[in-house]
Amino acid sequence: MNSILIKNAQLLNEGQIQAADVLVKNGYIHSIGQNLNAIADTVIDAKGQYLLPGIIDDQVHFRDPGLTYKADLYSEPRAAVAGGVTTFMEMPNTVPNATTQELLQQKYDTAAQKSLANYSFFMGGTNDNLEEILKTDTRSVCGIKLFMGSSTGNMLVDNAQTLEGIFKQSPMLIATHCEDEATIRANMQRATEQYGDNIPMSAHPEIRNVEACYKSSSMAVELAKKHNARLHILHISTAEELALFSNDVPLEQKRITAEVCVHHLWFDAAQYETLGAQIKCNPAIKEARHKEALFQGLLDNKLDIIATDHAPHTWEEKQATTYKGAPSGLPLVQHSLQVMLAFYQQGKISLERVVEKMCHAPAICFQVEKRGFIREGYWADLVLVDLNQNQTVTKDNIHYKCGWSPLEGQSLPGVVTHTIVSGHLAYQHGNFDESKRGERVLFSR
Known part of the structure; x- marks a missing residue:
């Protein structure tokens, strides 16, 4: 699985917002910090964007x-x-x-x-x-x-x-x-x-x-x-x-x-x-x-x-x-x-x-196991959002099979630019990478 380095993000997690880089390896969050210099297969410059847990x-x-x-x-x-x-x-x-x-x-x-x-x-x-x-x-x-x-x-x-x-x-x-x-x-x-x-x-x-x-x-x-x-x-x-x-x-x-x-x-x-x-x-x-x-x-x-x-x-x-x-x-x-x-x-x-x-x-x-938070050692379920953009809901950008939404015509704030699912960059700038499927979720019970 490819490694991913997210640079210059505003990390939105556990009640705090802070500037941080995040390195993803083998499906998991490997490290979180500032000015990470790790080599990665994919580097995403997230300047001006918020990084959320999935x-x-x-x-x-x-x-x-x-x-x-x-x-x-x-x-x-x-x-x-x-x-x-x-x-x-x-x-x-x-x-x-x-x-x-x-x-x-x-x-x-x-x-x-x-x-x-x-x-x-x-x-x-x-x-x-x-x-x-x-x-x-x-x-x-x-x-x-x-x-x-x-x-x-x-x-x-x-x-x-x-x-x-x-x-x-x-x-x-x-x-x-x-x-x-x-x-x-x-x-x-x-x-x-x-x-x-x-x-x-x-x-x-x-x-x-x-x-x-x-x-x-x-x-x-x-x-x-x-x-x-x-x-x-x-x-x-x-x-x-x-x-x-x-x-x-x-x-x-x-x-x-x-x-x-x-x-x-x-x-x-x-x-x-x-x-x-x-x-x-x-x-x-x-x-x-x-x-x-x-x-x-x-x-x-x-x-x-x-x-x-x-x-x-x-x-x-x-x-x-x-x-x-x-x-x-x-x-x-x-x-x-x-x-x-x-x-x-x-x-x-x-x-x-x-x-x-x-x-x-x-x-x-x-009691979801190792998901829902941006923490080292957790699954890399991550979302990058650009709050400087708005998006109008139209039939052209709806992905539901039914092809409609009660929100059509509404201009909504924030555009999801990247979605990482269990360490896989599944979506970026409107394009899907379907080379890997999602994972079955486990529970700590």
Whole structure:
């Protein structure tokens, strides 16, 4: 593997910004210092640029296998790498669902052949696969995923006895999608009675409402506390749910953690009028008061991680003329860093906190081995960003297989110029080097 010397960078890591050079050898960070004079196969002059640890996105849907006309484990990791995401954790609601060890391993085998980024996959829980869940290897699998509310796919876990068993016996982190199914069904029935077949997209946050989110999230928290389970609640979308989480201990000591996604910070319900189904997702984007509260919860460390819930559908699918016909989910993994850099430019968050929430915190939360920080001896997952440039999101520079983004037309700050994945210069100035694939992520558990 080629060695890489990055010179004159502004190193953004562990709460500090400092001028430094970084030498990469054999996949790892060999040395960090000023005026390094080492000989390397590739030398990058990073003057005027920030060097970040690679982003770890703990929630993506890359649709492979079974839904590869939307996305796959070749296209979406490329998009991720172009946006500075070097590691992803992918969800089990593919087709077939990854709910057996054999099906889970098939996804790992596919990623080893196709993925430019580092990868891990969640083992899926169902109402009747506890025995399979308990076989999951804690060192080489990121976690167990439970849909405690139905979303894309048919993986709803609503059997009380099953939930008790999983929370009591799970050998590892349990990540949950929390929306109460009974509440959603009742709200849908009311909307159907009111609107018939013409339910407006703006009704989405009324159907998948605050009550549905809070009821399910509070149930998950109660189960976790009862059994001392390691719980991680995904894509928190309401101000009310923040009361369920604490910030009185360091992240390393938390047994219950939470994630917020960039779209719940960026969009609000007023934009259904212009974007419609493009921003239809589960849980729903809600009124503006929620995104403001979520941002404060992020800064207050009640919300621990920033992710995307990247969930692409084709443009044709998103053009469905009825609310019920339009699928939920939006593609974001290429632009999550730039969205957060926009918040930085607005004065809402520091660069140090962006790196903390997108790089360090996922590594700590999931106990990722030797990633998420710029440290000697760690894997070289590195991203160079030029904050002196802006980039307008257009179809010409989108790498998603679906070919569209709800951010199209937005001018976002910062351009990712180089992405190094496990010591491999996978992306530079718009070009990909696919001569090496990403690595399977391991966990220190």
